[in-house]
Amino acid sequence: MTQPQELVDKVVAELTGWLPAQRWFGGKDRPVDAVRPLRSTVLSHDPLLVHLVVEVEQADRLDPYQLVVSDRLEGFEATGDAELTGLLLDRIARGDTVEGLEFRTEPGVEVPEGLRGRPITSEQSNTSVVFGSQCILKFFRKLTLGENPDLVLQRALHEVGCEHIARPLGSISGELKGERTTFGMLQQFLPDAVDGWAMATTSVRDLMAEGDLHPNEVGGDFAGEASRLGAAVARVHADLERALGAQVADADDIERSVRAMHARLDLVLGSVPELEQYAPALREAFDQARDTPGAIAIQHIHGDLHLGQVLRTVHGWLVIDFEGEPGAPLAERTALRSPLRDVAGMLRSFDYAAHQLLVGQPEDEQLARRALEWSRRNRAAFTEGYAESSAAAVGDPRERGPLLRAFELDKAVYEVAYEHANRPEWLTVPLSSIARITGEGA
Numbered sequence: 541m542t543q544p545q546e547l548v549d550k551v552v553a554e555l556t557g558w559l560p561a562q563r564w565f566g567g568k569d570r571p572v573d574a575v576r577p578l579r580s581t582v583l584s585h586d587p588l589l590v591h592l593v594v595e596v597e598q599a600d601r602l603d604p605y606q607l608v609v610s611d612r613l614e615g616f617e618a619t620g621d622a623e624l625t626g627l628l629l630d631r632i633a634r635g636d637t638v639e640g641l642e643f644r645t646e647p648g649v650e651v652p653e654g655l656r657g658r659p660i661t662s663e664q665s666n667t668s669v670v671f672g673s674q675c676i677l678k679f680f681r682k683l684t685l686g687e688n689p690d691l692v693l694q695r696a697l698h699e700v701g702c703e704h705i706a707r708p709l710g711s712i713s714g715e716l717k718g719e720r721t722t723f724g725m726l727q728q729f730l731p732d733a734v735d736g737w738a739m740a741t742t743s744v745r746d747l748m749a750e751g752d753l754h755p756n757e758v759g760g761d762f763a764g765e766a767s768r769l770g771a772a773v774a775r776v777h778a779d780l781e782r783a784l785g786a787q788v789a790d791a792d793d794i795e796r797s798v799r800a801m802h803a804r805l806d807l808v809l810g811s812v813p814e815l816e817q818y819a820p821a822l823r824e825a826f827d828q829a830r831d832t833p834g835a836i837a838i839q840h841i842h843g844d845l846h847l848g849q850v851l852r853t854v855h856g857w858l859v860i861d862f863e864g865e866p867g868a869p870l871a872e873r874t875a876l877r878s879p880l881r882d883v884a885g886m887l888r889s890f891d892y893a894a895h896q897l898l899v900g901q902p903e904d905e906q907l908a909r910r911a912l913e914w915s916r917r918n919r920a921a922f923t924e925g926y927a928e929s930s931a932a933a934v935g936d937p938r939e940r941g942p943l944l945r946a947f948e949l950d951k952a953v954y955e956v957a958y959e960h961a962n963r964p965e966w967l968t969v970p971l972s973s974i975a976r977i978t979g980e981g982a
C-alpha cells in the first residue's frame with residue numbers, strides 16, 4: 541500500500557510537466573521552474589486521498605495551486621473519480637475538520653451523504669464537480685490567499701435574498717501561509733441551466749445560416765434574453781450595494797483607475813507586440829474616462845462578467861463565479877469599483893459571441909457584417925434592460941460614454957493577455973474589437 545508521503549513526492553515530481561497541459565493552469569505562457577509542496581492533508585487512507593497545495597515557481601512568480609490526488613487512478617488527479625470526490629462531499633455534509641482543513645455547510649443547510657461526483661467538462665479556470673442533481677463543488681485551482689470573493693459575495697447576496705444567484709451550500713477552507721483561505725465552494729446546482737455563451741452562440745449560428753435575414757427576423761433572436769439579462773445584472777448590482785454598501789468615487793479613485801488601465805496596457809504590450817499599433821488610441825480613451833459627466837458610484841462588483849458566467853434557468857437569469865479576473869491580485873478584486881465594469885465585460889462578451897465564428901475565416905465580409913449587426917442589436921438590448929432596472933446611483937450606462945468605453949477597452953486588453961496565454965488562436969477576437977472601437981483599422 542502506498543504511503544501518503546510517497547504519493548505526494550511522486551506527484552510533485554510529475555507536476556512540472558503535467559501542470560502546463562491543464563486547462564485551469566494559469567501560467568501556460570511561461571515555463572514552470574519548480575514545484576514545491578506547501579501543505580498536504582490525508583483525507584482518507586483507504587482509498588488513499590490526499591489534499592495537496594503546491595507552490596509553482598515561474599520566473600518571478602510564485603503561485604499556490606490545489607489538487608486532490610490518489611494512488612488508485614491511472615494518473616493521480618482525483619477530481620474525475622466519482623467515489624473519491626464523494627468523500628469530499630461527505631466531509632462537508634458531516635462538518636469535519638481534518639488537520640485544520642474545515643469542511644462546512646452554510647447555516648441551515650443539510651447536504652446528503654453518499655453521493656457520487658461527476659466533473660463538468662466546460663472550459664474553465666477551476667474544477668467543478670456535480671453531485672446528483674442538487675449541488676456543485678467548485679474546487680479553486682490557483683489559490684488566492686484569504687477568503688475567496690466568490691464565496692464572500694455570494695454569501696452576502698444570499699443574505700439579502702438576491703434572486704439571481706445559486707444558493708451557497710458549503711465551503712472548504714483552511715490556513716495557507718498564515719491566512720484563512722477558501723479552497724472550495726459548494727453551491728446549489730441548477731440542472732436545467734443553460735449558460736449564456738451557449739445560448740448566444742447558438743443564436744449567432746442561426747443568423748449565419750440564414751443568408752438574407754437580419755437578427756430580428758431569425759428564429760433564434762437573442763435580444764429579448766439580452767434585455768432580461770441586463771435587468772438581472774442590474775438587480776445583482778443593486779443587491780450587492782444593499783448588502784455591502786457603496787461610495788461615490790472621488791478624484792483620487794478615478795485617477796487610480798485610469799493609471800491602472802495604463803499599467804495593464806504597459807504589461808500586456810510587453811508580451812503581445814500586435815497590440816502596439818493601438819496603444820496611442822487606447823491611452824487616449826483611458827485618459828478620456830476622467831471626463832465622464834456626473835458622480836460615479838463604486839461598490840463590490842462581479843469583476844469578470846461575461847456570457848459564460850450567467851445561466852438561464854426556467855426562473856430567469858442567474859449570475860455565477862464572483863471570483864473576479866483569475867489573474868488579478870486579491871486587493872484589486874475586492875476593491876470597490878464601478879458596476880459599469882461588469883456592464884463593459886458583458887458588452888465585450890456579446891462582441892465575442894458574434895465574432896468567434898470568424899476565427900477561421902477572417903476574410904468573409906458578409907459574415908463580418910452579420911456578426912456586427914448581431915453584436916450591436918444584443919449590446920443595445922442588454923444596456924437598455926440594465927438601464928431600466930438599475931439603481932439610481934448607477935443610472936443609465938449610456939450616459940457614461942467615456943467611462944464605459946474605457947472599461948470596454950481595458951477589458952479587451954485583459955482579454956488579449958488572456959487569449960495570448962490560453963487560446964492563442966482566439967487572439968484576433970479582442971484585437972479586432974480594439975481595432976473597431978478605437979477606429980484604428982480592422
Ligand SMILES: Nc1ncnc2c1ncn2[C@@H]1O[C@H](COP(=O)(O)OP(=O)(O)O)[C@@H](O)[C@H]1O
Nearest residue numbers: 664665666667706728729730733735848860861
Ligand atoms: N450552480 C450551477 N448550476 C449549474 N451549472 C453550474 C453552476 N455553477 C457552475 N455551473 C457550470 O459550471 C461552469 C463553470 O463554473 P464557474 O463558476 O464559472 O467556474 P470557473 O471559475 O472554473 O470558471 C459554468 O459555466 C456552468 O456551465
Ligand SMILES: O=P(O)(O)O[C@H]1O[C@H](CO)[C@@H](O[C@H]2O[C@H](CO)[C@@H](O)[C@H](O)[C@H]2O)[C@H](O)[C@H]1O
Nearest residue numbers: 663664665844846847848865866888889892955
Ligand atoms: O474562467 P473564467 O470564466 O473565470 O474567465 C476566464 O475565461 C474566459 C473564457 O472561458 C474569458 O472570457 C473570454 O472568452 C469568453 C468566451 O469563451 C467570452 O464570453 C468573454 O467575453 C471573454 O472575456 C475570461 O475573460 C477569463 O477571465
